[in-house]
Amino acid sequence: MNSKAEKFDQFLAEQNITGWFVKEEHQDDANSVVYRGHFDVAAQQLPLFVVLDDTVFNLMRLIVTTGAVPEDRRQAVGRYLNELNGQFKIFKYYLGAEDHVIYMDISVPSAENNFNPELLVRLLAEVLEPHLEEFYPTILGKVLGTETDPAEKVN
Amino acid sequence: MANAKNEKSAVFEKFLISEDITCFDKRNIEDEEDTVVYRSYMQTDMGDMPIFVLLDATIYSVIRVVVSANVVTSENYQAITDFINRENSIYKNFKYYVEQDDNSVYLDCIYISSNTAFEPELLYVLMNQIVQYMPKAVPALKEAMGIEQLPDPFAQHAHEH
Numbered sequence: 001m002n003s004k005a006e007k008f009d010q011f012l013a014e015q016n017i018t019g020w021f022v023k024e025e026h027q028d029d030a031n032s033v034v035y036r037g038h039f040d041v042a043a044q045q046l047p048l049f050v051v052l053d054d055t056v057f058n059l060m061r062l063i064v065t066t067g068a069v070p071e072d073r074r075q076a077v078g079r080y081l082n083e084l085n086g087q088f089k090i091f092k093y094y095l096g097a098e099d100h101v102i103y104m105d106i107s108v109p110s111a112e113n114n115f116n117p118e119l120l121v122r123l124l125a126e127v128l129e130p131h132l133e134e135f136y137p138t139i140l141g142k143v144l145g146t147e148t149d150p151a152e153k154v155n
Numbered sequence: 156m157a158n159a160k161n162e163k164s165a166v167f168e169k170f171l172i173s174e175d176i177t178c179f180d181k182r183n184i185e186d187e188e189d190t191v192v193y194r195s196y197m198q199t200d201m202g203d204m205p206i207f208v209l210l211d212a213t214i215y216s217v218i219r220v221v222v223s224a225n226v227v228t229s230e231n232y233q234a235i236t237d238f239i240n241r242e243n244s245i246y247k248n249f250k251y252y253v254e255q256d257d258n259s260v261y262l263d264c265i266y267i268s269s270n271t272a273f274e275p276e277l278l279y280v281l282m283n284q285i286v287q288y289m290p291k292a293v294p295a296l297k298e299a300m301g302i303e304q305l306p307d308p309f310a311q312h313a314h315e316h
Contacts, residue, residue, distance in 0.1 A: 056277060059247055078236050085243070085252040089215055089265050092250040094243040107248050107265070109281060114272040119214075123267070 001025055004052040004115045005033035011117035021050065030054045039129065041136045050120065056109050060120065062128070064102035064136070069095060069143050077102065080142045084135065090123070091131065102139065159212030161189035162270040167210060170275035179208070188212045197286055199293050202305035206285070208278065214269055218282050220262040220289070222251065222296065223305050227258040231301045235260060238299035242292065249285060260300075 005025075012020070021035035030053035038045045039062065047063040069077050074095060081093035081102065092105045106128070108120060141147025171179065184190040188211035196203045197220065209217040227235055232253070239251040239260070249264040264281050268274070297303060 056280070057247060075233065078240055082236055082239065082252050083255075085250050086254050086261070089217065089263065090267065092243055094240050094250075097241060097244050103244070105247065108267050109248065109277060110268065110272070111274055111277060114268065114274060116269070116272060119267065119269070 001033055002031040002052060002054045003112050004058065004117075005031075007115055008033075008035070008050070008052060008117040008120070011121070015121070017121065028053075039132060041132045042140070044136075046132075046136075048124075054112075056111050058108045058110060058115070058120070060106040060108065060124065060128075062104040062132075064093070064104050064139060065143055066101070068100035069102060070145075071100075073143055073145055074100065076145075076148065077139075077142045080139065084139075088131065090127065102143070159188060161191060161210055161212045163210040163216060163273045163275075164191040166273055167193070167208070167275045167278065170279070174279075176279075186211075197289055199289055201293050201297055201303065204289065204305070206282070208282065212270075214267050216266040216268065216273065216278060218249075218264040218266070218278070218285065220285060222260040222262050223300060223302075224259045225257060225306055226300050226302060227253050227255075227260060231299065234299040234301070238295055246288070248281060 005023075009023075012018070021037040024034045024036065026032040026034065032051060032053040035050040035052075037048045037050070039048055040046075044066075047066070049059075049061045051059045051061070078095060081095070084091065084093050090106050092107070094103055094105075095101070096103055106123060108123070110116065138147055168181075171177075178195040179193040180195070182192045182194065184192060190209060190211040193208040193210075194205060195207075196205045204223075205221045207217070207219045207221075209219065235253060239253065243250050249262055251260060251262050253260055262285065264285060266278050266281055
């Protein structure tokens with residue numbers, strides 16, 4: 001197991017954060033450890049992954065829609081995701097190239113010695129959660145076509 | 156209440172001196188977050204792209220590339236966003252977006268750290284990744300934008316700050 005995952009485990013234990021994640025240790029070159037969890041938003045459970053490995057790159061990935069965005073909605077959804085990407089620094093939304101699912105990544109690079117597990121947990125709890133509560137219904141509305149904007153009607 | 160203090164800039168500047176990196180112009184914004192902007196540019200075969208490092212009192216450090224200023228039109232918008240979405244799905248550490256207000260394409264890389272954990276070396280590694288990546292992206296960018304050369308990137312930003 002990589003040392004960042006050890007620190008992450010230790011932090012979760014110290015804070016009595018139990019049941020958030022299921023841990024998977026991978027036997028790859030980077031000693032990746034994947035923490036699987038989920039966010040409860042608007043009666044949906046959105047899968048969440050935290051990936052820690054031997055590199056300086058730490059990634060948190062949320063699967064925003066568990067199904068593919070319908071073809072006739074992808075253009076409008078892409079437009080809205082672009083808007084969110086410009087508006088919010090740390091979130092990167094995109095449509096999967098193959099599966100057309102909406103993903104949202106938070107990249108938190110840090111060297112091993114400065115890896116701060118509290119930062120990751122606080123980003124999830126204090127930044128991502130309120131963001132999702134505010135914007136997830138609109139994202140879903142764009143996917144379902146129940147929420148449109150004037151640009152869509154013009155184009 | 157006193158404004159928050161940007162402690163990252165001094166660390167970054169010390170690093171620049173120690174590594175003999177002289178490509179940045181510095182500007183103090185003197186806002187509530189004590190923002191300092193460092194500006195340089197990347198040379199590509201479609202023109203120069205300004206690259207900014209924005210350091211302030213928050214936990215967010217931003218590397219921002221003005222990929223193309225004022226080139227997004229209703230004709231090329233969809234091709235550009237298709238390109239952006241593809242690249243955003245492949246590369247973990249940065250994201251592109253179109254800013255509708257100025258019809259420009261930006262690329263941001265965000266480095267999140269407390270003041271005390273800020274590592275200028277890591278910031279520089281992240282910036283170098285972008286510098287190395289961009290020439291490879293230029294052919295697809297040209298195609299998506301439908302242009303061979305970028306307009307002068309500094310023209311519309313000259314008086315913004």
